[in-house]
Amino acid sequence: MIKALMIEAENVTRFHEVEEAPLGNGQVRVSVRHIGLCGSDLNTFKGLNPLVKLPRIPGHEIGGEILEVGAGVDAAYQPGKRVIVLPYTNCGKCTSCRKGRLNACRYNKTLGVQQDGGLAEEIVLPAEKLILNDTLPAHRLALVEPLSVGFHAVERGRVSRGDRVVVLGCGMIGMGVLIAAVARGAEVIAVDLSEEKRALAKTFGAVETIDAGNEDVVARVSELTGDDGVDVAFEAVGLPATFTQAIDLACFGGRVVYVGYSKAPVTYQTQFFNLKELDIMGSRNAVMQDFRDVISHLETIGDQADALISKIVPFDEAEGALPYWDGNRNALKIIIERSV
Incomplete structure (x- = not known):
């Protein structure tokens, strides 16, 4: 037994x-x-x-x-x-x-x-x-799978150097998205209700953070991007409001990746799917290469990983x-x- x-x-x-x-x-x-x-x-x-x-x-x-x-x-x-x-x-x-x-x-x-x-x-x-x-300390082995989910989402979103990215939700999956996007040379805006999580996002490379509870997220992202919106919007919260917000935040010709999933139905004004000609993608779990990419990144950042x-x-x-x-x-x- x-x-x-x-x-x-x-x-x-x-x-x-x-x-x-x-x-x-x-x-x-x-x-x-x-x-x-x-x-x-x-x-x-x-x-x-x-x-x-x-x-x-x-x-x-x-x-x-x-x-x-x-x-x-x-x-x-x-x-x-x-x-x-x-x-x-x-x-x-x-x-x-x-x-x-x-x-x-x-x-x-x-x-x-x-x-x-x-x-x-x-x-x-x-x-x-x-x-x-x-190669990794034993306790960091348990970080690989959750981070790999975020790394997979970034691969799905085809993030590349110079992209402007917003991450809605800075839980562990959102942090994986942020870390992977920063590693690819993207400029990341992190959005969360938690002051502690926003501060942590900064330490892992977010160029800006937005307090979702006290700021107008869409207006602030518009200000930060010169009214363009972001190249890729990642939803890692799982609420109807953030599902629709991701569409609002993406630029014309942009991409939206849903990593979270909403437990309640989501209602969209779908004209922006067409007007912006968005690529809208789901992201699920991770593949072996995502695990290997996370392992390599954790080896690179060393003790910083323990902040997670x-x-x-x-x-x-x-x-x-x-x-x-x-x-x-x-x-x-x-x-x-x-x-x-």
């Missing part, structure tokens, strides 16, 4: 003893050492995630260490090696998979969402879903982590750490 944290019901988390998963061909048993809590985990805890059936073991932002290797696994995967987890599945048969866009598999089951996740002592996964890494971590909670105290985050929404990233 192994110890795992379950979200049992709305606002209820509790440790349980669960059966150790068998190790099959091509699989690896991983000791979970660090796991980041995601907004999807918080929504599950609050009863707001329609993709989840409770009870559920949350967690898909996983860094760990190989414990045991099954038959047929490449010799590079050895006990003691550190790994980062790709938490998505892909069927290989749907239209998205046939196009090579495995991140958008029609039948994807993300760890901690459509299937039990990694907030446990260990987890068994296919070797192909593990990235070996011995709001709190590290010992595994034995993880029952209180989601309630803590629910009461401290300015927290950016909470990581559960399991000592062995």
